Amino acid sequence: MIDRITFSVDRKLIRIYGQEFTLGELSVQILNTPSCRIQEMYDLLRKGRALAQQYEDIGDYALWFQANDAYLKLETLLREYPLLDLLQRDWSVFWETTVLTYKDWPAYREYFSYFKGIVTDISFFHTVIGHFIRNGVMPIQELNSGSISEAVKRLTDNYYPIYLRDEKKGYLYAYHRNKPITLDFESGNAASASGDFQIVETYTSDDLLMLLKIDFYKALEAGHLIRQCEYCGRFFLLTKRLHTKYCDNPAPDNPKYTCAQMGYRLTRRKETPEDDPKMDALRRCLQRITKDCSRGIITEKEKLSLKAKAEELYHAAKIHSGITYADFEKSLESKNLYPLCGVKRKSNPVGHPKKEPVRR
Numbered sequence: 001m002i003d004r005i006t007f008s009v010d011r012k013l014i015r016i017y018g019q020e021f022t023l024g025e026l027s028v029q030i031l032n033t034p035s036c037r038i039q040e041m042y043d044l045l046r047k048g049r050a051l052a053q054q055y056e057d058i059g060d061y062a063l064w065f066q067a068n069d070a071y072l073k074l075e076t077l078l079r080e081y082p083l084l085d086l087l088q089r090d091w092s093v094f095w096e097t098t099v100l101t102y103k104d105w106p107a108y109r110e111y112f113s114y115f116k117g118i119v120t121d122i123s124f125f126h127t128v129i130g131h132f133i134r135n136g137v138m139p140i141q142e143l144n145s146g147s148i149s150e151a152v153k154r155l156t157d158n159y160y161p162i163y164l165r166d167e168k169k170g171y172l173y174a175y176h177r178n179k180p181i182t183l184d185f186e187s188g189n190a191a192s193a194s195g196d197f198q199i200v201e202t203y204t205s206d207d208l209l210m211l212l213k214i215d216f217y218k219a220l221e222a223g224h225l226i227r228q229c230e231y232c233g234r235f236f237l238l239t240k241r242l243h244t245k246y247c248d249n250p251a252p253d254n255p256k257y258t259c260a261q262m263g264y265r266l267t268r269r270k271e272t273p274e275d276d277p278k279m280d281a282l283r284r285c286l287q288r289i290t291k292d293c294s295r296g297i298i299t300e301k302e303k304l305s306l307k308a309k310a311e312e313l314y315h316a317a318k319i320h321s322g323i324t325y326a327d328f329e330k331s332l333e334s335k336n337l338y339p340l341c342g343v344k345r346k347s348n349p350v351g352h353p354k355k356e357p358v359r360r
Contacts, residue, residue: 005211008186008202012222012239014215017086022326024219024226024237026083027047027212029225030125031235038126041119046107049112056105064105072116076185078179084118088206121209128155129216131236133226140358148220181205187280222326239326248325282314285332292334292345302343309341 007016014021051067054060078084136151182204203214219226225238229247236247246260256261260276286307293303310332317328330336338345 004204004206005208006017006202006204007211007214008200008246009214009218010200011198012224014218016083016211019086021083021215021239022224022239023222025214025223027125027216028226028237029081029083029128030122030212033126035126038123039064041074041077041122044070044077045116045119048074048115052109054111060167071115071170073120075171078115078118084208118208121207125212125216126208130235133227136189137225138227141226148225152217152220178212179205179206179207181210205275206244229259231263234259238277243297248278248323278317278328281332282310283324285310285337288334297344297345302341305341306337306343310337313337 001338006014007014009015009023012023014023014026021287039140048067048070051063051070054064056069132151132155137148140147140151184202184204185201186200187198192228201213219237223239226235227238227244228235229249230245232247232249232252234247234249236249238244244260246257246258246263248260250255252261260346289303289306289310292298293300298306313328313331316325317331334345
């Protein structure tokens with residue numbers, strides 16, 4: 001069960017018990033929970049608590065087992081989240097009720113409060129941040145630090161209850177509740193790709209909502225935006241500030257195509273280079289290839305071969321729904337693209353040329 005959560009934030013990553021996630025990735029997992037699934041969690045939670053109370057009143061072990069069945073179903077739903085499966089280290093108590101006795105009941109009952117906290121944290125985050133993205137982020141015409149900062153300020157100033165239904169307005173105030181969290185600092189990996197010295201922020205908390213809030217706000221700080229696909233309605237993560245309307249996931253009604261492809265079919269309008277992250281990645285790749293050629297690192301013939309290969313990869317990524325933006329961007333990195341064409345980058349001498357010795 002969740003007791004203490006220790007996690008660290010290192011530039012654009014969040015690390016939890018040795019596993020790395022891109023900042024914002026955990027938030028997307030929660031935001032893509034269907035509302036009916038959250039309602040199912042609440043129903044199982046209420047059923048389990050009611051049966052547990054009846055067991056305490058009557059002492060009938062059959063009621064305990066029925067309560068246990070409800071919590072097992074709830075546990076199955078929660079395990080669908082990679083984050084919660086990682087955090088919940090000990091679920092075995094729900095499988096051992098056949099050997100427990102009344103004296104074990106207080107320890108078993110402790111799990112009830114943990115499950116209630118998890119479900120309510122998921123619900124608060126799902127409701128408040130979902131509305132914030134739809135009403136605070138997506139309407140922004142020009143994505144820059146100032147516009148995003150203003151949107152976040154409106155959220156933290158409790159402006160967004162006007163977008164919530166009456167029965168949901170209390171969620172925002174629960175979302176903003178303060179919970180204790182410990183912050184520490186440690187030295188980052190000295191062998192980082194950039195070679196720069198870095199400090200890693202390490203947090204310790206017993207609150208799931210605090211972890212999700214830090215993941216979401218740090219993602220914004222790192223330039224990662226979460227948007228809602230205008231075709232399928234799912235949330236997706238953008239690591240660059242683009243006005244992309246559609247995600248690259250398989251379309252629910254036609255999995256052979258991505259939502260971006262189906263969106264084009266629907267609107268008959270392709271996204272511009274500024275809106276299409278894959279096209280933007282291709283553009284940057286072509287610029288790198290041209291620069292390498294101008295520096296003499298590759299030949300003119302190699303330049304043409306590399307550009308043709310990059311464009312081939314782009315078209316494949318647009319056609320096949322299984323190729324994500326992250327995978328496509330990685331395939332265009334010089335260390336991956338150049339070997340595909342049998343090209344080896346030549347290194348030029350660094351610095352100023354040595355002076356000729358003065359002859360006397």
